[in-house]
Amino acid sequence: MKRTKLFSLCLLVIAMLVMLAACGGGKDEGKKESKNDASDDGVQEITIKLSHEVAENTSQHVGSIAFKEYIENASEGKIEVQVYPNGQLYGDQDVMQSLAANNVQFTQQDLSKLVGDDERFNIPSLPFLFASDDEAVEFWDSEKGMEILSALEKDGIYGLAMWPNGPKHFTNNKRPLKSPEDFKGLNLRTQGGQVLEDVFKALDAGSVSIPFTELYTSLQQGVVDGQTNTFVNTESKKFDEVQKYLTVIGDTRVDVGFFANKEFMDSLNDETKKIVEEGIKAGTDAAREASKEMNEKAFEEIKNRGNVEVYELTDEEREAFVKVWEPVYEKYAPVIGEEYIEAAQNVGK
Incomplete structure (x- = not known):
């Protein structure tokens, strides 16, 4: 009789443990799913990869770091932005394919390398069309410029802005x-x-x-x-x-397009998207401000060397x-x- 009671007690304890584990697992799974559920309120916990092909001492990298710092600070660390310069992750021949596949979420690409996708990307290759970075920026921010930057949306890529690298x-x-x-x-x-x-x-x-x-x-x-x-x-x-x-x-x-994966951007809820879009603006402003100054300094450095x-x-x-x-x-x-x-x-x- 004692053995029967003891056996029954053990079965009851095991059953209770199984039920507790199941309840606990359900809660954890729910939290995990909510991180990337665009319908939820609150900032999503995500990791963003940004890949570009140029060195750290360029305006593109300055813009990339400004983008990273703004988003990480505004999200209070819930969003991590990983920046890969110098073609460390992908070279210029495969980075756009990797972006379309959502292997990276953001990249910058020399617009002249996209002419196979759309002939209008030849604009920066026309000699003496723009007299300055300011003129190039004004065009790419205009309705006609944004029409061209939007040409890759059919491939799952959003064109966000032009970052000037400067005259050649x-x-x-x-x-x-x-x-x-x-x-x-x-x-x-x-x-x-x-x-x-x-x-x-x-x-x-x-x-x-x-x-x-x-x-x-x-x-x-x-x-x-x-x-x-x-x-x-x-x-x-x-x-x-x-x-x-x-x-x-x-x-x-060299005018550089700043691009994002469409699937990634569309997966963001309103609060997260607001932070990311503000980060895009912060990166764009920083890259544009740095371009002219860095080209002037680079020219002096070339002469000094x-x-x-x-x-x-x-x-x-x-x-x-x-x-x-x-x-x-x-x-x-x-x-x-x-x-x-x-x-x-x-x-x-």
Whole structure:
């Protein structure tokens, strides 16, 4: 009889423990699900990955850190933002695919590398279209600019803003470049796109598409004779260590799009989305403010290092390039859309 009572008591204790465990597990599971339930109130506990391909001492990285700090502070640590510079996570050839797959939630991409998706991304590749960062920003913030940035929504990507990297300038290892004739026979790296290829073709120069992360080695090994880039990209990646001449021209630009995964953004509840959108603005403001200042400092650093011979075009020399590139506008205005080019040309007027 005692054994029967003891056995019954043990069964009762085991049953109670099982019930308590089940109740406790249900509570934990509910909490776990609520973290990413966009219908819930309160800031969601999430991790955001932002990947970009340039160095830490660039305006893109300044903007990335401002984005990170704002979101983490405003969410009181509930949102963690992980920033991966220098192509540590993904290179420029696969980062957009990774963004579309939601492997990263945010990235920045040189708009000229997106021309295969939409011809309108050729805008920064048209020579002398914008006289300054301010004009470029005004265009990309406009209705026409945002129409272009929204072109990837069909692929699950939101275009958020343009972060200016600045006007580009030529470097090479062969000779000073003072006139269109000086480019004849040179082999130059390009970010890609038919407009840039035709820009070089008009100068009788060849073009080769090389990922930014591989450019230093390509210049060092003589795969190409030169490249065109912003001061800050040239200085931060130390391209002047493997080049001899720099021509200040500012013909085309590196304008960078800030993009987000659509599925991720749509999964956020109102409170979380508000913080993330404010972080996007904080990052954009910081990147734009830093761009001009950092390019000026980078140019001074390049001159101080003394690795390259620097030449600045006169107005007369610059006009010779304008004339050479007139056929590029004639060819691509119908392709890109005359209304977009006209809107860009009317900025600041």
